[in-house]
Amino acid sequence: MSDAPSERTDARRFYRVSELLGGLNALLEERVGRVWVVGEIANLHRAASGHRYFTLKDEGGQMRAALFRRAAERIPFELEDGLEVVAYAEVGIYAARGELQLVVHKVEPRGRGALQLAFEQLRTRLAEEGLFDPGRKLALPAFPGRVGVVTSPTSAAVRDVIEVSGRRSPATALLISPTRVQGEGAEHEIARALGEVAAQPGVELVLLVRGGGSLEDLWAFNTEVVARAIAGCPLPVVSGVGHETDLTIADLVADVRAPTPSAAAEQVLADRAEVAAGLQRDWRRLRAGVRSRLARSQERLRGTQGALRLLSPSARLDAQGRRLASSTSALVRAMSLQGERRRSALSRCAGQLDSLSPLAVLGRGYALVTREHDGAIVRRAGEVEVGQSVDLRLAQGGLVARVESRREEAD
Secondary structure, three states: OOOOOOHHHHOOOOOOHHHHHHHHHHHHHHHOOEEEEEEEEEEEEEOOOOOEEEEEEEOOEEEEEEEOHHHHHOOOOOOOOOOEEEEEEEEEEEOOOOEEEEEEEEEEEOOOOHHHHHHHHHHHHHHHHOOOOHHHOOOOOOOOOEEEEEEOOOOHHHHHHHHHHHHHOOOOEEEEEEOOOOOOOHHHHHHHHHHHHHOOOOOOEEEEEEOOOOOOOOHHHHOHHHHHHHHOOOOOEEEEEOOOOOOOHHHHHOOEEOOOHHHHHHHHOOOHHHHHHHHHHHHHHHHHHHHHHHHHHHHHHHHHHHHHHHHOHHHHHHHHHHHHHHHHHHHHHHHHHHHHHHHHHHHHHHHHHHHHOHHHHHHOOOOEEEEOOOOOEOOOHHHOOOOOEEEEEOOOOEEEEEOOOOOOOOO
């Protein structure tokens, strides 16, 4: 038997690895194609190119998955590790590693809508950043002279705002900043319209309004683009999107949320009838208050004038004058009384003196004898020598006598 290989053996077919992988890919495409796969996301990686790479797994196995940028941009929510999803994907082989992989075209959250999940994710993230905090919200001006309105120029919402404005505050100017309010790319138009109207001279606040609709119809108002445009607006923004039961991210970020477009206009435009009635009421209260205050002020003024009159120099001089007159009168009376007392006392003393006066004695026939040469009073006869002269003081007049003799009496 010859050792050379037979012709049958030489007919073997050899495949390169890439050829085999390509054939398997073609077979998978032909036999499997695109399928819906349920699994939990794990090992999520976001590439700089915008592609997403992750593992889709369940309790029995796992497969690598790729979501390329164009498909990722069409998904409204963010992929997260642990999120259970339904993926619409092609089953193929990644030739570089020889591994089965899923090329994902669509992703939906398992058990809830994609838009609802996107809403919840964005709401949580913006709340953590503080965009919903009451402390950052701006107060509305009481009587705005010019109001910007961001909405579709042909919508029922703009007609509602115009009707409310004409009825409540026709003097307030409305500046319509037109934009689409739904559809792909509407969020960018809304953000641009907000920025443009806020930059217009004289605009004091902005109304962001839209009529009701489904979650898909209102989706532009649930986007991060619009949320950040509202948060960055330098003017107060009032959101009136949808019906009363509708809640959007724009409502949460806005400075004031109104349930409808009409309600939004009513919140920012004061009713002229109510304002007029309020002015009349305030005027009456002001007038009554002024009158009451004037009366109190006049009463205080009278009291102050009285106090000033009492404290004035003229009043003090008058008082001192009265005191001086009173004191003078009292002094005159006291002096008069004292004089009377003194005169009475003097009279008594005079009477006493008169009764005790030698002159009174002389009046009764007695005489006062003094020696002529020295004026000494002579009380005894022995005090005068015979031949000496003596003065005799009488009640009226006097005599000079010479002693001719003396007669002494024993003590």
